[in-house]
Amino acid sequence: MPPDTEHAPQKVLILGGTAEARLLAERLIAEGHLVTTSLAGRTNDPILPAGAVRIGGFGGAEGLAVYLRTEGFDRMIDATHPFARRISENAIKAAAISGVPLEQRLRPRWQKQPGDRWRSVTTLEAAAEVLPSGATVFLALGRQYLDAFVGRDDCRFVVRMVDAPEMPLAFADYTLVLGKPASDPDREADLFTAYGVTHLVCRNSGGPAGYAKILAARRLALPVVMLERD
Ligand SMILES: NC(=O)c1ccc[n+]([C@@H]2O[C@H](COP(=O)([O-])OP(=O)(O)OC[C@H]3O[C@@H](n4cnc5c(N)ncnc54)[C@H](OP(=O)(O)O)[C@@H]3O)[C@@H](O)[C@H]2O)c1
Structure with missing residues (x-):
């Protein structure tokens, strides 16, 4: 029988700093994946997600690509804030350089409602x-x-x-x-x-x-x- 690659445990890097990233880390860990969340280190007392956490910039797209390769990640998920554009651009470039697949989970914008x-x-x-x-x-x-x-x-x-x-x-x-x-x-x-x-x-x-x-x-x-x- 071929291996069940869809459900095999993976080493996942989440680019985080949002509530959604914390929920995602929890869910992936519950599914048996090895999760590291990366935070920029902007706030003094961040709410830490489950799993491993690293804090601080990577040194641009190249730095992120090196980190992905040396740490042996299977995939990267961009769950950063929608206005954090530079890190999202870096993630796209780093995925191209390293060959590690990138998934983007950016929240949809709010829509104007009656009374707004x-x-x-x-x-x-x-x-x-x-x-x-x-x-x-x-x-x-x-x-x-x-x-x-x-x-x-x-x-x-x-x-x-x-x-x-x-x-x-x-x-x-x-x-x-x-x-x-x-x-x-x-x-x-x-x-x-x-x-x-x-x-x-x-x-x-x-x-x-x-x-x-x-x-x-x-x-x-x-x-x-x-x-x-x-
Ligand atoms: N912008 C907001 O309004 C906002 C609101 C809530 C939460 N956040 C969270 O705060 C973080 C920083 O936001 P920003 O707008 O300053 O980002 P940004 O302008 O897109 O990123 C600036 C630099 O900060 C580093 N960086 C950003 N996010 C990182 C992460 N998750 N892990 C490691 N390094 C990261 C990267 O440095 P290097 O180039 O050195 O790798 C990046 O080039 C993001 O993770 C975001 O999810 C932002």
Whole structure:
């Protein structure tokens, strides 16, 4: 009888950093695979997935290809955040260089629903431009996306971050909210109300994890500047 290759245990590298990647690691381990999840090391206290974990960049596509080969992975799964583009591009190149098959598991984007007041933009600069003067803007963005808004000193910003920044942010007028997004829309709505938020700026990341803020904005009829992926 030929070997059952479909169900044979495999050595799998998951490019992670998302809730979906953690679920995937759990599932593959339960199926008997040997799983290593790779994290970029952006947050101080990441929720670690089941299985082996490695943290830090690979040194570009070539570095990732070398890692795949030397560690003898059978396959690689890209389960990174949809806005983490460089690592996804590197994964495609590394798969080509190393010959290790790549599977992409990128979440679908959110779709506008009745009651949503979205203004879709494709660049951070456009997101900053469309904000009206005097707005109190909740920035639900990673820290690497904030610079584009710094010049809008006619707006107030409420900036949510998982970890405290090492240096004060460059905004003329801002409040820092430390912590992860709540999964309960009521809590997100309470937060927006408490800070007098008039506009939400976020990325169309898809998935359930960040959707509570979208539901909260819908309930409060808040305009949302939605940064779409290309
Ligand atoms: N972007 C977001 O909004 C966001 C939100 C939630 C979670 N995340 C997670 O945070 C990580 C970093 O996001 P990013 O937007 O900064 O990525 P990125 O811009 O696509 O990647 C920048 C560099 O970081 C390293 N890197 C990224 N993801 C990695 C991973 N999973 N394992 C090892 N190295 C990784 C790579 O360095 P080398 O070239 O040296 O290999 C990559 O070239 C991703 O894993 C992503 O899933 C991102």
